[in-house]
Amino acid sequence: MKIAEVEAIYLRLPEVDATRADGTQDTLVVRIHTDEGITGVGEVDSVPLVAKSAIEAPPSHAIATGLRSLLIGENPTEIEKLWEKMYRGTIYFGRAGPAIHAMSGVDIALWDIFGKATGRSVSELLGGMFHNKLMAYASDLMPETPREAGKLAETYASRGYKAMKFGWGPIGRDPKLDEALVKAIRSAVGDDVDVMIDAGLAWDLKGALRMAYVYEEYGVFWLEEPLHSNDIQGYRALADRTSIYIAGGEQESGRSAFQRLLDEGHLDIIQPDLGRCGGLTEGKKIAYMAYDRHKRVVPHAFKTGILVAASTHFAASIPNGFMIEHTVSTSPLARDLVHTPVEFKDGYVSVPGDRPGLGVEIDETVLEKYRVR
Numbered sequence: 001m002k003i004a005e006v007e008a009i010y011l012r013l014p015e016v017d018a019t020r021a022d023g024t025q026d027t028l029v030v031r032i033h034t035d036e037g038i039t040g041v042g043e044v045d046s047v048p049l050v051a052k053s054a055i056e057a058p059p060s061h062a063i064a065t066g067l068r069s070l071l072i073g074e075n076p077t078e079i080e081k082l083w084e085k086m087y088r089g090t091i092y093f094g095r096a097g098p099a100i101h102a103m104s105g106v107d108i109a110l111w112d113i114f115g116k117a118t119g120r121s122v123s124e125l126l127g128g129m130f131h132n133k134l135m136a137y138a139s140d141l142m143p144e145t146p147r148e149a150g151k152l153a154e155t156y157a158s159r160g161y162k163a164m165k166f167g168w169g170p171i172g173r174d175p176k177l178d179e180a181l182v183k184a185i186r187s188a189v190g191d192d193v194d195v196m197i198d199a200g201l202a203w204d205l206k207g208a209l210r211m212a213y214v215y216e217e218y219g220v221f222w223l224e225e226p227l228h229s230n231d232i233q234g235y236r237a238l239a240d241r242t243s244i245y246i247a248g249g250e251q252e253s254g255r256s257a258f259q260r261l262l263d264e265g266h267l268d269i270i271q272p273d274l275g276r277c278g279g280l281t282e283g284k285k286i287a288y289m290a291y292d293r294h295k296r297v298v299p300h301a302f303k304t305g306i307l308v309a310a311s312t313h314f315a316a317s318i319p320n321g322f323m324i325e326h327t328v329s330t331s332p333l334a335r336d337l338v339h340t341p342v343e344f345k346d347g348y349v350s351v352p353g354d355r356p357g358l359g360v361e362i363d364e365t366v367l368e369k370y371r372v373r
């Protein structure tokens with residue numbers, strides 16, 4: 001089997017509010033075709049057009065080459081070999097940049113092809129399922145007022161979610177408002193629901209420490225990205241001084257970045273995004289690095305049903321996976337792009353282990369409707 005074509009498909013809602021930290025307003029889907037008629041899909045979380053160029057750019061020289069030209073004619077099931085070929089061919093603009101984001105989508109599509117070609121699910125190919133269902137947490141942006149926050153928390157609890165996260169928005173503007181927001185969420189859902197806060201890089205170390213102590217009182221399960229991604233020393237000081245789990249890593253790509261977060265930043269939970277960190281192939285290496293350090297992994301995912309499926313197979317196939325992120329965005333890209341979404345019931349997703357590949361099919365009408373040519 002050989003790779004015949006690599007498509008980078010840019011999807012975008014007619015209206016995009018780029019001031020919101022909402023990645024479901026656009027996306028880049030990667031579709032890889034083979035000479036045997038098998039097609040695989042993947043997804044990239046980046047600036048879609050930049051990542052699209054990283055795929056489509058014609059070769060410039062040995063270590064500055066668009067991914068498509070590196071892939072055409074290759075055997076799609078030789079995933080490790082192709083990963084290394086792509087990584088080396090993009091050293092000038094990749095490693096931690098747009099090329100590795102694009103590689104991530106390609107990698108997911110290659111695993112989908114491998115599964116379809118062998119009649120096996122991606123989780124089986126990744127080594128087998130440690131878990132056949134995973135808790136899915138409702139993930140939303142933090143609203144402006146405690147009243148809205150409480151109402152949303154109530155809504156997600158009534159949909160069956162046992163865990164929920166609110167992030168970005170007003171967090172970090174005013175410590176009193178931050179406390180009122182978490183208080184409203186906690187009183188709406190009681191003590192049996194896990195509540196997580198995604199601070200969205202809101203504070204410096206002292207500000208984060210002050211809020212971590214407040215969040216401890218409300219039993220917050222994890223505090224995500226309270227500091228700037230480069231403030232590794234700050235993360236270490238924070239993680240060492242609070243009992244709340246400190247989570248992060250969605251911005252990062254490649255093993256060495258996650259090694260730094262774990263060994264120097266002392267993060268408790270790492271959150272590789274499979275559409276950005278280097279795909280399932282690199283994600284698995286990152287997960288085992290965390291496992292060796294007795295740390296857990298919850299993949300970041302705020303895109304379409306393609307990334308939800310990839311994240312589900314991934315979290316199922318690592319010993320330290322236990323939960324996935326479930327965006328509650330009403331964007332048609334998040335809700336309708338795939339026909340056969342990963343099933344969600346009573347707060348958990350079932351791993352589609354009986355379907356080949358990722359187990360999702362694209363709704364071509366939705367794809368064409370939002371496709372930007």
Ligand code: MG
Pocket residue numbers: 167198224225250
């Ligand atoms: Mg986040």
